[in-house]
Amino acid sequence: MTSIEVTNLQKTFQTKRKAAGLSGSMRALIKPEYSLIEAVHNLSFRMEAGELLGFIGPNGAGKSTTIKMLTGILHPSGGEAKVLGFIPWKERQKLAYHIGTVFGQRPQLWYHLPAMDTFILFGKIYELDDKETKKRIEYLTEAFEIKDLLDVPVRKLSLGQRMRCEVAASLLHRPKLLLLDEPSIGLDVVAKQHIRDAIKRMNQEEGVGVLLTSHDAGDLEAMCRRVIVVNHGQIVYEDKVSNLKRKFLTTKLVEVRYAEEVSKDYAIDGVEILKVGHYGVKLKFDTTKTSVDSVMSHLSGAGDIVDITISDPPLEEVIAKIYQEANG
Amino acid sequence: MKTFSKYWSIFQITLINSLAYPGELVGRSLMIIPFMWIFYQLWKVTFSAAGADIINGLTLRDTLWYLMLAETIELGRPPIARTMSENVKDGSIAYILNKPYDFLLYQFSTAMGETIFRAILNAVFGGLTVLWLVGAPKHPEGFLIALPAIFGAWILHFCINAMIGLSAFVVEDVSAFTWIYQKLAFIFGGMLIPLDFYPQWLQTLAKFLPFSSAIYGPARLFVTPTAQFFINVMSLQLAWIFVLTFLLVVAYRRGLTQLTVNGG
Numbered sequence: 012m013t014s015i016e017v018t019n020l021q022k023t024f025q026t027k028r029k030a031a032g033l034s035g036s037m038r039a040l041i042k043p044e045y046s047l048i049e050a051v052h053n054l055s056f057r058m059e060a061g062e063l064l065g066f067i068g069p070n071g072a073g074k075s076t077t078i079k080m081l082t083g084i085l086h087p088s089g090g091e092a093k094v095l096g097f098i099p100w101k102e103r104q105k106l107a108y109h110i111g112t113v114f115g116q117r118p119q120l121w122y123h124l125p126a127m128d129t130f131i132l133f134g135k136i137y138e139l140d141d142k143e144t145k146k147r148i149e150y151l152t153e154a155f156e157i158k159d160l161l162d163v164p165v166r167k168l169s170l171g172q173r174m175r176c177e178v179a180a181s182l183l184h185r186p187k188l189l190l191l192d193e194p195s196i197g198l199d200v201v202a203k204q205h206i207r208d209a210i211k212r213m214n215q216e217e218g219v220g221v222l223l224t225s226h227d228a229g230d231l232e233a234m235c236r237r238v239i240v241v242n243h244g245q246i247v248y249e250d251k252v253s254n255l256k257r258k259f260l261t262t263k264l265v266e267v268r269y270a271e272e273v274s275k276d277y278a279i280d281g282v283e284i285l286k287v288g289h290y291g292v293k294l295k296f297d298t299t300k301t302s303v304d305s306v307m308s309h310l311s312g313a314g315d316i317v318d319i320t321i322s323d324p325p326l327e328e329v330i331a332k333i334y335q336e337a338n339g
Numbered sequence: 340m341k342t343f344s345k346y347w348s349i350f351q352i353t354l355i356n357s358l359a360y361p362g363e364l365v366g367r368s369l370m371i372i373p374f375m376w377i378f379y380q381l382w383k384v385t386f387s388a389a390g391a392d393i394i395n396g397l398t399l400r401d402t403l404w405y406l407m408l409a410e411t412i413e414l415g416r417p418p419i420a421r422t423m424s425e426n427v428k429d430g431s432i433a434y435i436l437n438k439p440y441d442f443l444l445y446q447f448s449t450a451m452g453e454t455i456f457r458a459i460l461n462a463v464f465g466g467l468t469v470l471w472l473v474g475a476p477k478h479p480e481g482f483l484i485a486l487p488a489i490f491g492a493w494i495l496h497f498c499i500n501a502m503i504g505l506s507a508f509v510v511e512d513v514s515a516f517t518w519i520y521q522k523l524a525f526i527f528g529g530m531l532i533p534l535d536f537y538p539q540w541l542q543t544l545a546k547f548l549p550f551s552s553a554i555y556g557p558a559r560l561f562v563t564p565t566a567q568f569f570i571n572v573m574s575l576q577l578a579w580i581f582v583l584t585f586l587l588v589v590a591y592r593r594g595l596t597q598l599t600v601n602g603g
Contacts, residue, residue: 079433082433082436082437083436083437084432084433084436084437084598085598086595086596086598103436103437104439104440104441105439107437107438107439108439110437112433112434112437114430114433114434116430117429117430117431117433117434118431119434121352121356123356123359123360124352124355124356124359128352128355129352131348132348132349132352135341135344135345135348135349136345136348136349136438136439136440137439138341138345138439164359
């Protein structure tokens with residue numbers, strides 16, 4: 012079953028242009044100039060029910076605008092979209108019963124009140140029975156580990172704690188689809204992991220589909236199976252996360268530590284040396300140009316290796332590569 | 340029933356929220372005390388200069404009680420237009436719009452939740468001040484009779500301010516409009532001077548405009564709680580509520596297609 016179907020979706024904004032300084036302001040007053048910004052340009056994609064789909068791209072790529080159109084807040088300039096069978100901007104309220112949203116940069120919990128008050132309010136807004144709300148809060152409390160946080164005014168919570176409450180609140184009415192716009196922004200590693208685990212659990216236990224926009228490559232690797240990369244309002248890449256890694260993840264990072272001090276010239280063809288110390292080295296190489304084998308034998312010939320780490324570069328770099336490729 | 344309980348809960352949570360900083364709430368309401376004292380000085384001089392106990396049907400005591408209720412209505416209402424404009428500017432409108440409730444009823448429920456405690460405190464502080472300055476009102480029961488009109492006044496305020504707020508969907512900043520509205524309400528609503536003291540032609544004009552239904556009507560009903568006046572005030576007020584609600588709904592439907600949501 013398809014949960015999101017988007018065909019040639021477009022959104023154009025009109026923005027006022029103004030030259031810098033007072034004279035620019037005066038000119039803009041007398042003769043305002045406008046420019047059109049195409050935030051979303053002919054976007055088409057599908058998302059299956061229960062899927063975990065990553066929707067990534069740099070700032071201003073049109074990710075958030077797309078999410079806002081999919082929730083029905085913004086009217087598109089053109090194209091079509093169906094979310095759970097509803098046309099979002101025409102059936103916004105009906106759709107609202109079936110989707111949950113989290114905009115990571117803005118709170119939906121009442122700031123001065125304990126999160127529990129918002130949970131109860133949401134129960135009423137989504138027309139749940141009081142008993143059902145209570146049961147649901149208990150379940151989410153356990154899934155998101157927020158038992159001790161519910162009675163504290165939201166403003167006193169840390170960002171990580173607050174985000175756990177935010178995501179939990181958006182799941183109160185058992186939505187079929189969760190739209191997460193930068194849920195991990197500003198969080199530390201542990202807090203990110205908490206949220207990722209809880210979302211994955213909700214996906215497995217309740218089959219809630221997740222459309223996630225993020226700057227954080229870690230979110231994708233941890234949660235999503237498929238990824239859509241957008242830039243300038245257009246899709247530049249669409250594939251499984253694993254394929255994305257294989258295709259664009261052609262460099263390896265190697266960090267080696269030796270038992271004793273080593274003085275060796277590590278330079279070989281195709282290897283970029285990132286850091287050299289007396290007891291080790293950190294380098295990067297392209298596996299399509301230099302074989303892993305040749306690099307390893309070169310390194311092991313230098314001395315007794317006590318520790319070695321081989322890792323992929325962060326996905327940010329991969330995304331940067333895709334952008335570069337897309338932009339020629 | 341569930342629909343009603345939805346808006347009732349929104350009203351309740353805003354009511355509780357308005358108590359988050361009780362010091363601020365009380366402090367702000369204390370402002371009515373110097374206002375009433377200034378009005379007292381001003382009108383005392385006016386009445387003695389005119390050498391009359393009654394001007395156009397109002398005594399000094401009536402005038403002060405009238406102004407107390409007018410101020411209470413005005414100071415009690417929350418800055419809906421500014422809040423809506425801020426919601427658009429900071430992007431939080433995204434959360435308000437994506438829940439299964441009617442946006443305008445949501446705004447109205449929150450506006451009423453914010454109004455109640457402010458208005459009660461203003462009425463208490465303002466009432467005590469006026470009581471001390473000029474004594475008890477001639478018709479204390481007038482307050483109860485004016486209650487429906489006070490509620491109607493807030494509905495009117497809501498309609499006008501929400502319309503100004505909706506213009507934020509297009510222009511984002513609405514401070515100029517709220518400034519103009521405030522000044523119009525001051526003059527045509529009878530906030531500083533009861534409309535009875537205006538020249539006849541201005542009175543006729545002002546009494547017909549919605550500003551008078553939103554301030555003058557209920558405040559005047561408090562000091563002259565006759566059946567006839569009650570009917571006059573309520574019927575004009577209801578007519579304006581009907582017209583402005585209609586305009587508001589139309590403006591909202593149009594505004595929605597124009598909305599730009601800020602932020603990433």
